[in-house]
Amino acid sequence: xxxxxxxxxxxxxxxxxxxxxxxxxxxxxxxxxxxxxxxxxxxxxxxxxxxxxxxxxxxxxxxxxxxxxxxxxxxxxxxxxxxxxxxxxxxxxxxxxxxxxxxxxxxxxxxxxxxxxxxxxxxxxxxxxxxxxxxxxxxxxxxxxxxxxxxxxxxxxxxxxxxxxxxxxxxxxxxxxxxxxxxxxxxxxxxxxxxxxxxxxxxxxxxxxxxxxxxxxxxxxxxxxxxxxxxxxxxxxxxxxxxxxxxxxxxxxxxxxxxxxxxxxxxxxxxxxxxxxxxxxxxxxxxxxxxxxxxxxxxxxxxxxxxxxxxxxxxxxxxxxxxxxxxxxxxxxxxxxxxxxxxxxxxxxxxxxxxxxxxxxxxxxxxxxxxxxxxxxxxxxx
Amino acid sequence: xxxxxxxxxxxxxxxxxxxxxxxxxxxxxxxxxxxxxxxxxxxxxxxxxxxxxxxxxxxxxxxxxxxxxxxxxxxxxxxxxxxxxxxxxxxxxxxxxxxxxxxxxxxxxxxxxxxxxxxxxxxxxxxxxxxxxxxxxxxxxxxxxxxxxxxxxxxxxxxxxxxxxxxxxxxxxxxxxxxxxxxxxxxxxxxxxxxxxxxxxxxxxxxxxxxxxxxxxxxxxxxxxxxxxxxxxxxxxxxxxxxxxxxxxxxxxxxxxxxxxxxxxxxxxxxxxxxxxxxxxxxxxxxx
Amino acid sequence: xxxxxxxxxxxxxxxxxxxxxxxxxxxxxxxxxxxxxxxxxxxxxxxxxxxxxxxxxxxxxxxxxxxxxxxxxxxxxxxxxxxxxxxxxxxxxxxxxxxxxxxxxxxxxxxxxxxxxxxxxxxxxxxxxxxxxxxxxxxxxxxxxxxxxxxxxxxxxxxxxxxxxxxxxxxxxxxxxxxxxxxxxxxxxxxxxxxxxxxxxxxxxxxxxxxxxxxxxxxxxxxxxxxxxxxxxxxxxxxxxxxxxxxxxxxxxxxxxxxxxxxxxxxxxxxxxxxxxxxxxxxxxxxxxxxxx
Numbered sequence: 006x007x008x009x010x011x012x013x014x015x016x017x018x019x020x021x022x023x024x025x026x027x028x029x030x031x032x033x034x035x036x037x038x039x040x041x042x043x044x045x046x047x048x049x050x051x052x053x054x055x056x057x058x059x060x061x062x063x064x065x066x067x068x069x070x071x072x073x074x075x076x077x078x079x080x081x082x083x084x085x086x087x088x089x090x091x092x093x094x095x096x097x098x099x100x101x102x103x104x105x106x107x108x109x110x111x112x113x114x115x116x117x118x119x120x121x122x123x124x125x126x127x128x129x130x131x132x133x134x135x136x137x138x139x140x141x142x143x144x145x146x147x148x149x150x151x152x153x154x155x156x157x158x159x160x161x162x163x164x165x166x167x168x169x170x171x172x173x174x175x176x177x178x179x180x181x182x183x184x185x186x187x188x189x190x191x192x193x194x195x196x197x198x199x200x201x202x203x204x205x206x207x208x209x210x211x212x213x214x215x216x217x218x219x220x221x222x223x224x225x226x227x228x229x230x231x232x233x234x235x236x237x238x239x240x241x242x243x244x245x246x247x248x249x250x251x252x253x254x255x256x257x258x259x260x261x262x263x264x265x266x267x268x269x270x271x272x273x274x275x276x277x278x279x280x281x282x283x284x285x286x287x288x289x290x291x292x293x294x295x296x297x298x299x300x301x302x303x304x305x306x307x308x309x310x311x312x313x314x315x316x317x318x319x320x321x322x323x324x325x326x327x328x329x330x331x332x333x334x335x336x337x338x339x340x341x342x343x344x345x346x347x348x349x350x351x352x353x354x355x356x357x358x359x360x361x362x363x364x365x366x367x368x369x370x371x372x373x374x375x376x377x378x379x380x381x382x383x384x385x386x387x
Numbered sequence: 388x389x390x391x392x393x394x395x396x397x398x399x400x401x402x403x404x405x406x407x408x409x410x411x412x413x414x415x416x417x418x419x420x421x422x423x424x425x426x427x428x429x430x431x432x433x434x435x436x437x438x439x440x441x442x443x444x445x446x447x448x449x450x451x452x453x454x455x456x457x458x459x460x461x462x463x464x465x466x467x468x469x470x471x472x473x474x475x476x477x478x479x480x481x482x483x484x485x486x487x488x489x490x491x492x493x494x495x496x497x498x499x500x501x502x503x504x505x506x507x508x509x510x511x512x513x514x515x516x517x518x519x520x521x522x523x524x525x526x527x528x529x530x531x532x533x534x535x536x537x538x539x540x541x542x543x544x545x546x547x548x549x550x551x552x553x554x555x556x557x558x559x560x561x562x563x564x565x566x567x568x569x570x571x572x573x574x575x576x577x578x579x580x581x582x583x584x585x586x587x588x589x590x591x592x593x594x595x596x597x598x599x600x601x602x603x604x605x606x607x608x609x610x611x612x613x614x615x616x617x618x619x620x621x622x623x624x625x626x627x628x629x630x631x632x633x634x635x636x637x638x639x640x641x642x643x644x645x646x647x648x649x650x651x652x653x654x655x656x657x658x659x660x661x662x663x664x665x666x667x668x669x670x671x672x673x674x675x
Numbered sequence: 676x677x678x679x680x681x682x683x684x685x686x687x688x689x690x691x692x693x694x695x696x697x698x699x700x701x702x703x704x705x706x707x708x709x710x711x712x713x714x715x716x717x718x719x720x721x722x723x724x725x726x727x728x729x730x731x732x733x734x735x736x737x738x739x740x741x742x743x744x745x746x747x748x749x750x751x752x753x754x755x756x757x758x759x760x761x762x763x764x765x766x767x768x769x770x771x772x773x774x775x776x777x778x779x780x781x782x783x784x785x786x787x788x789x790x791x792x793x794x795x796x797x798x799x800x801x802x803x804x805x806x807x808x809x810x811x812x813x814x815x816x817x818x819x820x821x822x823x824x825x826x827x828x829x830x831x832x833x834x835x836x837x838x839x840x841x842x843x844x845x846x847x848x849x850x851x852x853x854x855x856x857x858x859x860x861x862x863x864x865x866x867x868x869x870x871x872x873x874x875x876x877x878x879x880x881x882x883x884x885x886x887x888x889x890x891x892x893x894x895x896x897x898x899x900x901x902x903x904x905x906x907x908x909x910x911x912x913x914x915x916x917x918x919x920x921x922x923x924x925x926x927x928x929x930x931x932x933x934x935x936x937x938x939x940x941x942x943x944x945x946x947x948x949x950x951x952x953x954x955x956x957x958x959x960x961x962x963x964x965x966x967x968x
Binding site: 489612 | 780
Binding site: 077082083086091095112131137175179180360 | 397400401402403404405408500508509510513517590591592594595596597632633636640642643
């Protein structure tokens with residue numbers, strides 16, 4: 006009963022706000038909690054809630070507690086703008102996280118930039134997101150950073166020489182990773198036998214898969230989100246295609262084992278985060294997440310969790326004045342130097358450039374882990 | 388007074404985008420009202436809005452055209468497309484026309500997705516300068532209302548009315564069905580294109596997903612919900628439908644359920660839409 | 676490859692036809708474009724999923740439950756929303772707008788109850804693997820969908836032609852007023868139609884989510900768009916049309932992918948739709964005169 010839970014959480018948050026006299030640091034989260042992107046937005050909200058709980062339980066930030074202000078932006082750009090304005094000008098939050106989709110980010114981030122409010126994307130992988138300006142940060146790695154490693158690994162282990170490509174061409178996430186796939190394939194001299202597309206909400210992928218199968222590739226490169234990625238794996242195996250499938254960030258989730266049960270083997274993904282990554286931080290994160298939400302986290306949740314911790318680390322170095330405009334600038338100035346080891350491993354920022362080559366916002370600088378699925382677990386490929 | 392100014396500054400900082408969106412949605416509702424007033428149930432307005440948005444944004448981004456010119460381009464481009472598809476499509480009647488025009492919207496979406504070198508494909512167009520000011524939207528709205536009101540009272544307006552009431556009878560009276568329907572269709576496309584350009588230059592970004600089926604149905608809903616008996620109805624409908632989700636924001640998870648419920652309730656209990664002069668007369672007993 | 680694509684097209688076409696059946700039935704009899712049909716379809720899928728997961732019922736029992744629950748939802752929509760609108764003779768766009776509101780309510784209620792995540796039926800509910808013969812692959816679910824589509828179609832067609840209810844329904848579809856004058860219980864027929872159409876939608880929801888391996892709150896919306904295309908193609912309100920239109924769309928999509936290119940799939944499908952309407956303004960099976968509902 007999700008209603009109940011959120012009602013109780015809301016109640017707890019409000020009563021907490023009334024009773025506690027300690028200073029509060031307001032942090033805005035704009036996430037798609039309804040609409041087609043809601044399944045990704047929900048994981049993101051969970052990641053933030055978990056991080057906020059842990060930080061506050063450990064004594065907060067120099068004695069101040071973090072208060073999340075979560076708003077639903079429905080995965081629509083107008084809503085994202087409205088939510089950003091509300092968070093920045095009405096709730097006067099120190100930093101805004103989100104929105105969930107890159108499209109909405111393109112529309113909403115300029116608002117934060119113009120009002121000198123740090124904005125932090127945790128799931129936006131499109132090119133140009135951080136070109137908006139020097140208040141824009143993200144810790145979502147783009148495929149450009151991880152794909153070359155994934156491809157190198159699979160060439161080395163499986164001797165892949167030619168691949169068939171399948172991607173969602175009506176979605177920014179999957180289209181951007183496709184663009185990066187094409188570049189990485191070209192750089193490494195891997196031939197493409199055919200390129201096929203699908204659309205969000207499709208129920209049938211067999212026409213494309215049959216065509217790919219007929220071109221006899223060594224592997225299939227797949228750029229999809231979970232909702233389509235799961236069914237694609239199942240239908241590929243139903244058609245007798247047992248080739249390795251190289252996936253992007255979008256399907257790096259333990260949920261794939263449920264959605265493609267019995268057909269989930271031999272999926273290769275590269276990402277800084279893996280559910281099988283055996284660091285202390287990650288193990289603790291996964292255990293705490295499962296205890297709080299009753300399901301395993303995915304990459305979106307992990308990145309949201311780390312993002313709040315990165316900001317918290319920056320805030321610990323800042324003396325807050327109470328003047329929101331000054332504090333926002335102070336936070337922005339502190340953020341680029343943060344290094345942090347979180348669920349997604351060691352993290353630091355690298356400066357991005359805008360279209361004219363001038364320094365702009367900050368992207369993630371992380372090392373990917375390549376893993377392959379086998380019998381319901383991700384096995385890390387060394 | 389100072390207190391008010393302060394309050395207004397704050398209000399505007401938070402809600403400027405919402406207020407301008409109200410105006411733009413009102414333009415969209417009026418664009419479909421125009422065709423409905425002529426008895427033409429065409430649902431291509433979302434597609435025309437998209438064509439206008441892309442044409443205007445491309446003019447601004449690629450040719451540095453002044454805002455006024457971009458707006459002009461955004462109105463002309465969909466009008467030309469409307470002219471081209473209007474002749475064959477307007478032969479269709481009722482629901483078939485509605486569905487064919489929805490299908491046309493799908494074609495537009497696919498074309499945008501597939502002309503990546505021009506439109507950016509799924510990634511959309513990014514970094515559109517924010518030219519749209521409050522007075523642009525207000526001016527556009529005033530001019531459109533003025534033109535439509537004049538049109539409504541003119542000979543053409545009476546011809547539209549005649550076609551809406553009974554096509555066969557209108558045609559027997561010598562009303563040129565094709566010309567009048569085409570005029571409504573093309574003018575509606577121009578207004579939708581105007582709204583598209585204003586929106587594109589407000590939100591920094593446009594993408595192909597924004598002009599699909601959902602937007603088409605939303606535009607229709609604004610007009611019908613507001614009431615199509617007069618020009619005020621669609622505006623009220625647009626304001627209502629745009630504000631409702633924001634007003635219900637406090638309900639968190641229940642928001643959309645209540646939103647849907649209110650939609651159904653309005654349809655059930657206000658037969659002629661929100662703006663219904665006849666009902667007001669009944670309620671307040673003025674007039675007779 | 677051609678033979679496999681033929682199988683793919685046949686099963687995808689049947690998927691579309693199955694969804695479109697209930698949709699077209701409502702339009703044919705009630706004269707309403709029911710934009711809540713996608714939501715009813717989703718309700719069926721979730722009802723069956725709960726039956727299978729929580730109550731551990733076999734899939735046939737889950738199908739029966741989906742049939743009943745979706746049917747009841749359809750009946751409720753008719754009693755609470757469509758019937759009052761009929762009584763005051765609202766123009767046919769008005770009920771369509773009302774069904775949008777209903778769809779929003781059902782979709783968000785599903786998200787509230789079950790979360791936004793994509794779920795699926797547990798493996799083994801139906802035989803998972805595919806049957807292979809001569810390099811061709813077909814699954815049990817695909818065979819089931821194709822067979823069931825044909826069976827339902829035949830039952831509906833025979834029912835409409837042979838039984839007295841069928842005759843009454845056809846009379847209502849021609850003109851509800853005339854039918855009422857003939858002493859036919861028009862309201863009762865509308866109720867029954869609403870139930871059956873929604874129940875068929877629910878069954879379609881179960882089968883298609885077994886086929887696609889995905890159950891999520893907004894799963895009905897993309898199908899709704901396809902369903903609209905199907906019933907225009909076939910001629911609105913015509914049951915044979917739903918089958919032909921569904922198969923047509925399935926074949927158009929699959930062969931567009933196979934021989935033209937998958938980026939052009941939707942353009943080909945909707946372009947054809949556009950052309951057919953220009954040549955035959957009322958669809959393949961549509962009647963010359965449309966009833967003013």
